[in-house]
Amino acid sequence: MDTDLNSQDRKDLDKFIKFFALKTVQVIVQARLGEKICTRSSSSPTGSDWFNLAIKDIPEVTHEAKKALAGQLPAIGRSMCVEISLKTSEGDSMELEIWCLEMNEKIYFGEVQLSGLGEGFQTVRVGTVGTPLGTITLSCAYRINLAFISTRQFERTPPIMGIIIDHFVDRPYPSSSPMHPCNYRTTGEDNGAAYPSVEDSQEVCTTSFSTSPPSQLIVPGKEGGVPPVPSQPAHGTQADHERMVMCTPLDGALYSAATPSSSEDTETVSNSSEGKSGSPHDLLETIFVRKVGAFVNKPINQVTMASLDIPFAMFAPKNVELEDNDPMVNPPDSPDVESPLQGSLHSEVSSGSSTGNTHDDFVMVDFKPAFSKDDILPMDLGTFYREFQNPPQLSSLSIDIGAQSMAEDLDSLPEKLAVHEKNVKEFDAFVETLQ
């Protein structure tokens, strides 16, 4: 395939690939900095706006990316990775996401170090671009298991068995310092002389295009435009983010109380997470993998009623039923449906007991939900379940009121028909258009 490109085309391709990689790193790191991004659209192109997108360059990030690339370009078998990590004030570090820019001759993922993401990490393919040399793919592998073994020294409360899960919760001790924002900033005063301005070494991008493009127009920023280039296997700009990145997939309301996503960090962090990672769709396998809640070791699509070693087994419906009963996915067709949140909370348990279709073995046990600690979480998970288990039915959904409104509708029909008869000519014209 290389022989199909002349030297000028090859040079242009390399240039596009280089700046594609640099801009990708900028976008990823800026999206995780914790600040809102706002760049202006401009009707007049400049030579520095690659891919016709207004992306400001942070000099330190460009410097790190270029250092990682070390003058080479990504190639087949060499991936460029950007690793987003959480660093707590106690000194612990945890990988949260790994973004990979790689080039493949065919669509497959090369070897990337994903072991730091914990068990059951999920992968999302963000996008692909075809080039004469191969296909560039950008994917993100993100952690879903947010508990990790820590070796840090606790002042008062040592972690149970070394497992820490409370890094997303308000610190109960005022002496603990808050999480620090990422130190990649574009403050001119501090970093004025540290890194060369991007514009000094930035090449000018193409700004003119032909009006008679071939079917495969190489237009930066367009779909199918920039040819994919293999990225170098430089193991990323490891941005030590001390802010937590919101990647806490919740599997329905069952886990909401266990995952303290509404902690203090929500204000400062979640607003910056642009489109939090959600349910992954691995297109290559064409399997819908249901996202799982935090602290769950097995993905829920592997959970069966028989595997009672998982918490909340009695609340875990089968895959299909959960999806079918979930009103967020399938809105109810008729009004005779109870409150969707309540429906999802006790989908199988209440229906099982009301229809009398109970299991043969029914043993009363003390309800002790896992990971529930009174001294850390503001609201006990058990209390939450008890409170929402058997809510009364909404009065507006009772059959009497439904029948009443139907009767009123029927009574008003003759009047409506009388009005329509008066405007027969208009409706004739309307009916003609329906034919």
Add this chain to the structure above:
Amino acid sequence: MKGASSNKRESAALPSPAGNTGLACPRAQTAMNCRAEVLEVSVEGRQIEEAMLAVLHTILLHRSTGKFHYKKEGTYSIGTVGTQDVDCDFIDFTYARVSSEELDRALRKAVGEFKDALRYSGSDGIGQISLEFYQKKKSRWPFSDECIPWEVWTVKVNVVNLANEQERQICREKVGEKLCEKIINIVEVMNRHEYLPKMPTQSEVDNVFDTGLKDVQPYLYKISYQITDSLGSSVTTTMRRLIKDTLAL
């Protein structure tokens, strides 16, 4: 309408912001080869606007380019598209949109009308809003130009009523996650590299793009919506039934 697509979109059609596209262009009788994507969300009443804006802006972010500037010798240059993060007030969610106040105003207007129709129509809170991308095909006089849709996005909305603040808090988070899934779905569709109109010459650019905005250039689009009443049928279907019954008397 015979031959029209099964999406009943005749209840309300909102003109795209550029006055020249308007409603003067009749829809093609058959929407052939038109790609259709459907998304479904369940939201609280106060979340309708933000959820719809998040989805529509995400789609338009991928369906907009910089402004074209045609030069001599048959070449053109493309302006720059800026992006902006938008925090939602009623949903734990942030999305990115094109930095264009004109485009944002147009979408807000359309979504506002949809929200009002959904909340005050007396229906059970089920409706759908459609974003349709189309191309114009010039016809000879006396026929007017034809609008040929090439991609239609439909968002089906179900409005839920929640009883207390705890449920609302859960809903905030859950809707945020669902919107994340929708964004990823949209990105996957965009990545399929399926049909897109060819880059037009200067004389035909208005047949493909909306050139009325001063800072960006989205593909020609129109937004329409439909509200379903409590009987499960569209308002228009009920009207049609009443009329035909009247005429049969």
